[in-house]
Amino acid sequence: MNRTVVSLISLLLTLIPTSIMAQQKIKQTAGRYALGEFAPEFARLNDDVLFGEAVWNDSSLSLHDRSMVTISILLGKGLIDSSFRSHLEMGKRHGITRKEIAALLTQAAFYAGWPNAWGGFRMAKEVWADCEDSLTEKERFQQEMIFPIGGSNAVYAKYFIGNSYIAEISDSQIPFANVTFEPRCRNNWHIHHARSGGGQMLVGVAGRGWYQEEGSPAVEILPGMVIHIPANVKHWHGAASDSWFAHLAFSIPGDGVSNEWLEQVTDEEYDRLD
Numbered sequence: 001m002n003r004t005v006v007s008l009i010s011l012l013l014t015l016i017p018t019s020i021m022a023q024q025k026i027k028q029t030a031g032r033y034a035l036g037e038f039a040p041e042f043a044r045l046n047d048d049v050l051f052g053e054a055v056w057n058d059s060s061l062s063l064h065d066r067s068m069v070t071i072s073i074l075l076g077k078g079l080i081d082s083s084f085r086s087h088l089e090m091g092k093r094h095g096i097t098r099k100e101i102a103a104l105l106t107q108a109a110f111y112a113g114w115p116n117a118w119g120g121f122r123m124a125k126e127v128w129a130d131c132e133d134s135l136t137e138k139e140r141f142q143q144e145m146i147f148p149i150g151g152s153n154a155v156y157a158k159y160f161i162g163n164s165y166i167a168e169i170s171d172s173q174i175p176f177a178n179v180t181f182e183p184r185c186r187n188n189w190h191i192h193h194a195r196s197g198g199g200q201m202l203v204g205v206a207g208r209g210w211y212q213e214e215g216s217p218a219v220e221i222l223p224g225m226v227i228h229i230p231a232n233v234k235h236w237h238g239a240a241s242d243s244w245f246a247h248l249a250f251s252i253p254g255d256g257v258s259n260e261w262l263e264q265v266t267d268e269e270y271d272r273l274d
Contacts, residue, residue, distance in 0.1 A: 064094045197255060207244045214235065231252075236265050
């Protein structure tokens with residue numbers, strides 16, 4: 001492989017934020033601040049265990065989902081107090097939208113009790129008072145990655161199922177772009193032809209996607225993963241059904257390079273993946 005490409009890939013991987021490569025860490029000091037002298041062991045358990053590595057920083061669940069779970073439990077116990085408000089504010093910072101908190105409290109009302117839900121709504125309205133909840137799924141996905149989503153991939157739209165977007169990152173030396181797919185979006189089967197050299201390389205940036213070569217099982221693409229696509233190999237790539245997805249696409253220099261677009265990836269083929 002071209003050494004310039006390898007060096008560039010290594011550099012770009014260091015630019016992918018840790019919040020993408022691994023869940024962003026949170027740090028809590030409220031226990032020590034409020035009870036550090038009076039109850040130091042409780043303060044330690046609160047700050048280092050509950051909000052430390054054991055629970056809140058366990059990447060099995062996203063911070064967004066942990067906030068949703070915690071808010072639901074507090075509401076169910078009727079704890080509509082300052083701690084509930086703190087978790088609402090934390091949840092907002094973790095990406096819970098006004099639409100999501102309204103849906104959560106509405107569903108929880110049938111299990112946690114109508115009065116509890118009323119209390120939760122009163123507090124949530126205050127926390128989200130300045131939020132128009134105008135962010136689209138696309139805009140929220142943009143917040144997950146360092147590279148821009150760019151504009152509509154109109155030139156190649158006829159070779160894609162679903163909406164895709166492209167941002168040209170470099171058009172010299174090693175040309176590459178950030179390509180973003182909405183959930184279920186994928187490109188057609190295609191081949192990068194070349195007499196020598198050529199091919200393509202993908203680097204996962206955010207979300208979850210798929211890559212498949214003809215005759216081989218599909219490979220899941222996650223942030224930081226590198227996919228090497230040899231020249232003259234039939235393949236396709238795109239988003240998972242439940243996730244937006246973005247990858248960097250590098251065009252590898254070669255002789256006699258050209259791109260051949262082929263048939264679509266059918267729903268039957270695609271639905272066997274997830």
